[in-house]
Amino acid sequence: MISGRGPEASSSPQGLRSAGTVGRVTERCDGCGFEWDAIDRAEVAPGVVRCTSAIAQRLRTVGASAAVRTEGLGWSALEYAAHVRDVLLNVRDRIIQTLIEDDPQYAMIWRDERVDRGLYAGDAVDEVADEVAIAGRLFARTFDRIDPDLLTRTGVYAFPEPRPRTVLWIAAQALHECEHHLADIDERIVGPR
Ligand SMILES: [Zn+2]
Numbered sequence: 001m002i003s004g005r006g007p008e009a010s011s012s013p014q015g016l017r018s019a020g021t022v023g024r025v026t027e028r029c030d031g032c033g034f035e036w037d038a039i040d041r042a043e044v045a046p047g048v049v050r051c052t053s054a055i056a057q058r059l060r061t062v063g064a065s066a067a068v069r070t071e072g073l074g075w076s077a078l079e080y081a082a083h084v085r086d087v088l089l090n091v092r093d094r095i096i097q098t099l100i101e102d103d104p105q106y107a108m109i110w111r112d113e114r115v116d117r118g119l120y121a122g123d124a125v126d127e128v129a130d131e132v133a134i135a136g137r138l139f140a141r142t143f144d145r146i147d148p149d150l151l152t153r154t155g156v157y158a159f160p161e162p163r164p165r166t167v168l169w170i171a172a173q174a175l176h177e178c179e180h181h182l183a184d185i186d187e188r189i190v191g192p193r
Contacts, residue, residue, distance in 0.1 A: 027160070032180045039172035041151060045140035048088070051178035052136025055081050055185055056129040062189050066125050070188055075115065077188040080181045081132050082120045083111055088135040091174040092142055097155065098167050099146065104155040136178070143171050 028035050039047075059066045059081055066077040075083070090109050097104040114120060150167060157165040159173065 029176060029180065032176075032183055034176040034179060036169055036172045036176065039168070039175060041148070041168060041171075044168075044171045044175050045144045047175045048136045048143075048178050049140045051175070051182050052084065052088070052132050055084060055178070055182055056133040058182075058185055058189055059125050059129040059132075063125055066189065067123070073188055075184075077185040078123060078125055078128055079115055079120055080184050080188070081128050082123055083114075084178055084181050085128065085132040085135045086114065087111075087177045088132075088139045088174060091170060091177075092135075092139045094155065094157075095143065095146070095167055095170055098153050098170065099150050101155075106155065106157070139174060 026035055026037060059078065062077070066081070069076045069079075087109060090107065094104070094106045097106065146167065152166050152168070154164040154166050155170070156162055157170060157173070165173075
């Protein structure tokens, strides 16, 4: 993926590859292999909690060095953790909108702009560790309370290309963000975890 940018930066079709038989195309993240349609409802909440807890643990283990950017790798581990936090809060609200509105207009995440405008500057590692774990638990709790009949409601989601997506797909994308960026954070953290 592109250094210093979130996964939506790879929102072009090049960010995906297709697999499967003709007529049944499986969307798969080219960076981490995540397959949105392979995710079952029961996997989402535990997966989000597991990943965000792991991100928090990584930050606490390495401390202040999580805020240091590595040459050539763009965002620091801390910036990725803050991004995951904000994505989870944003997507949680998108899901709530989709449960209620018939043609939801989603608030943009503005992933790069948040960093470029200095909104993450000076974030404390321990605080972001707490926040990403809380965001994960909030997301999981809300998602687990959704009536199964509502998981097929749809909204047009911009990533990886504008297309109507179900609530379950959108939740799977939240899990994808967590998994994808846990790997980004691991790539940036050197030493014991
Ligand atoms: Zn991925």
